[in-house]
Amino acid sequence: MPVHNSDIAEKLNHLADLLEIEGQNAFRVRAYQNAARMIAELPKDLAALLSEGADLDELPGIGPSIAEKVKELVNTGHLNALETLESKLPGHLADLLEVPNLGAKRVKLLHETLGINNLDDLNRAVKAHQLRKLPGFGPKMEEKLALALTKFTGEERRLRLDVAEKTADALTTYLKETPGVNEIVVAGSYRRRKETVGDLDILVTCRPNSPVMEQFIHYDQVQQIVMQGPTRTTVILKNGLQVDVRVVPQKSYGAALLYFTGSKPHNIALRTTATRQGYKINEYGVFQGETQVAGKTEADIYQLLGYPYIEPELRENRGELEAALQDRLPRLITQDCIQGDLHAHTKASDGRNTIEEMAQAALAKGYEYLAITDHTQHTRVANGLDEKRYRKHLADIERVNDRMKGITILKSAEVDILEDGSLDLPDAILKQMDVVICSVHSHFNLSNAKQTDRVLRALDHPCVNIFCHPTGRLLNKREPYDIDLEKIMRRALQNGCYLELNAQPARLDLADTFCRMAKDLGLKLVISTDAHKVSDLDYMRFGIAQARRGWLEASNVINTRPLKEFRKLLKR
DNA sequence: GCCGTTTTCGGCCCGACTGTTTTCAGTCG
Numbered sequence: 266m267p268v269h270n271s272d273i274a275e276k277l278n279h280l281a282d283l284l285e286i287e288g289q290n291a292f293r294v295r296a297y298q299n300a301a302r303m304i305a306e307l308p309k310d311l312a313a314l315l316s317e318g319a320d321l322d323e324l325p326g327i328g329p330s331i332a333e334k335v336k337e338l339v340n341t342g343h344l345n346a347l348e349t350l351e352s353k354l355p356g357h358l359a360d361l362l363e364v365p366n367l368g369a370k371r372v373k374l375l376h377e378t379l380g381i382n383n384l385d386d387l388n389r390a391v392k393a394h395q396l397r398k399l400p401g402f403g404p405k406m407e408e409k410l411a412l413a414l415t416k417f418t419g420e421e422r423r424l425r426l427d428v429a430e431k432t433a434d435a436l437t438t439y440l441k442e443t444p445g446v447n448e449i450v451v452a453g454s455y456r457r458r459k460e461t462v463g464d465l466d467i468l469v470t471c472r473p474n475s476p477v478m479e480q481f482i483h484y485d486q487v488q489q490i491v492m493q494g495p496t497r498t499t500v501i502l503k504n505g506l507q508v509d510v511r512v513v514p515q516k517s518y519g520a521a522l523l524y525f526t527g528s529k530p531h532n533i534a535l536r537t538t539a540t541r542q543g544y545k546i547n548e549y550g551v552f553q554g555e556t557q558v559a560g561k562t563e564a565d566i567y568q569l570l571g572y573p574y575i576e577p578e579l580r581e582n583r584g585e586l587e588a589a590l591q592d593r594l595p596r597l598i599t600q601d602c603i604q605g606d607l608h609a610h611t612k613a614s615d616g617r618n619t620i621e622e623m624a625q626a627a628l629a630k631g632y633e634y635l636a637i638t639d640h641t642q643h644t645r646v647a648n649g650l651d652e653k654r655y656r657k658h659l660a661d662i663e664r665v666n667d668r669m670k671g672i673t674i675l676k677s678a679e680v681d682i683l684e685d686g687s688l689d690l691p692d693a694i695l696k697q698m699d700v701v702i703c704s705v706h707s708h709f710n711l712s713n714a715k716q717t718d719r720v721l722r723a724l725d726h727p728c729v730n731i732f733c734h735p736t737g738r739l740l741n742k743r744e745p746y747d748i749d750l751e752k753i754m755r756r757a758l759q760n761g762c763y764l765e766l767n768a769q770p771a772r773l774d775l776a777d778t779f780c781r782m783a784k785d786l787g788l789k790l791v792i793s794t795d796a797h798k799v800s801d802l803d804y805m806r807f808g809i810a811q812a813r814r815g816w817l818e819a820s821n822v823i824n825t826r827p828l829k830e831f832r833k834l835l836k837r
Numbered sequence: 838g839c840c841g842t843t844t845t846c847g848g849c850c851c852g853a854c855t856g857t858t859t860t861c862a863g864t865c866g
């Protein structure tokens with residue numbers, strides 16, 4: 266069975282957990298966690314890199330020891346070091362680390378004194394009041410753990426960005442009503458525009474004695490107060506989302522914003538640099554001795570340390586600090602660069618609005634063009650069009666196009682790629698389209714080789730221009746299908762076609778790391794909303810955010826081009 | 838275990854809050 270990066274990352278994380286419980290050096294533990302994170306984010310399979318003879322310890326965070334372990338995993342499917350450790354510590358012990366307020370030290374103590382090996386054991390011990398006798402535990406901790414265990418599912422809960430946005434908007438509006446509040450900003454992965462967020466980090470500056478924390482804990486959506494102090498309060502909302510509010514003085518605003526925006530690895534890297542330069546960074550500012558030398562704005566801090574401003578979407582410690590020093594930071598794409606949307610449905614298949622309504626909405630956005638891309642016959646659930654209906658639909662598009670001023674409607678369809686890689690409409694019809702986009706909507710479970718070949722065959726069809734939502738994933742709902750995207754990208758490049766970054770917040774497909782892979786390969790992308798109604802055209806901003814996370818510039822995205830140039834780029 | 842424009846050895850971000858303490862360890866972000 267092939268070993269994927271996610272499997273390797275999971276094993277390394279498990280190894281890190283057990284080493285931590287065993288009481289190993291914390292930095293050694295972190296080395297495994299760092300490597301696991303880097304590997305999980307890598308767009309290319311390590312197994313493939315190894316078979317090409319690549320030197321793994323050239324990857325950041327991987328040295329000789331971890332490189333050896335990855336090799337072992339890829340070649341044998343086993344990891345001796347992990348298995349040895351599992352023979353000493355029960356395999357499910359690491360599950361306990363996921364329980365709030367339990368870290369390595371406490372888990373070790375529970376295991377050694379009460380023989381607790383898993384969540385069930387912990388449940389029993391809590392109910393039997395055995396914990397309060399242990400050193401470092403007491404009645405309060407026992408109570409907290411009991412409460413945590415009733416809700417604990419073991420699954421990490423991350424909210425889609427668009428869902429989190431609604432929660433954040435309502436809460437910040439409410440907090441702004443507090444007397445004395447100056448600035449409120451949602452930082453964290455939300456500000457970095459990650460596709461999902463685990464919690465909300467809200468930063469507040471206010472006059473002294475502003476009752477903002479009181480206001481916060483009395484928000485009607487608060488279910489539980491996790492902790493409460495003068496500068497930091499954490500609650501869980503009724504929808505399960507954790508929210509942290511931090512209050513800092515105005516002179517620390519930039520430092521606090523930088524700190525709470527993260528990411529953690531970006532901050533650690535930045536602080537390490539600061540230390541080398543004789544400074545200390547914390548959330549209150551940059552300090553030389555006792556003196557604050559920067560901190561009012563983020564830009565001041567970057568500048569002091571010798572960096573240009575780094576956009577939040579880039580702060581993942583994926584090379585942005587090095588690029589900044591060498592003046593190689595991308596000029597990230599912005600929404601006003603977009604000249605047209607290349608993926609939109611109408612009532613003809615599963616959309617809610619007419620061709621004209623969609624075109625009017627696109628015109629109102631200032632677009633020069635809009636492709637109408639209804640489904641084809643094979644996607645029956647979406648009322649896909651067969652040849653006969655499609656011919657009539659083409660005529661409808663032409664009629665509306667003749668009537669409309671100020672925008673060009675492009676004749677198109679989201680053509681199904683069938684299981685064998687053939688297309689769902691005859692060539693004679695495809696040839697009449699201005700642009701042909703195609704997608705996988707069935708047979709998600711093919712092997713990597715078959716799925717890849719299927720799409721390669723579609724890309725080899727001379728009429729095809731764009732391959733849509735290339736991995737088929739639905740965030741929190743459906744895993745991506747197994748496909749070799751690097752091969753797909755190389756073929757697209759070779760054939761003069763493109764991949765879509767689908768801006769639907771439930772898809773955001775391509776992922777940021779694949780956007781960057783495309784850029785590195787020299788393949789341009791299209792950012793499209795896949796709108797099924799007029800208001801969905803607003804999803805463009807999620808696509809733009811994802812593109813920015815993938816280091817894309819306007820020049821990497823073909824629907825930033827005016828129509829005339831765009832048409833030229835479609836020629837294969 | 839990883840890493841290097843002070844280093845191939847000796848570092849590795851830094852602070853808030855809680856509970857159990859009698860001055861602090863553990864957890865978390």
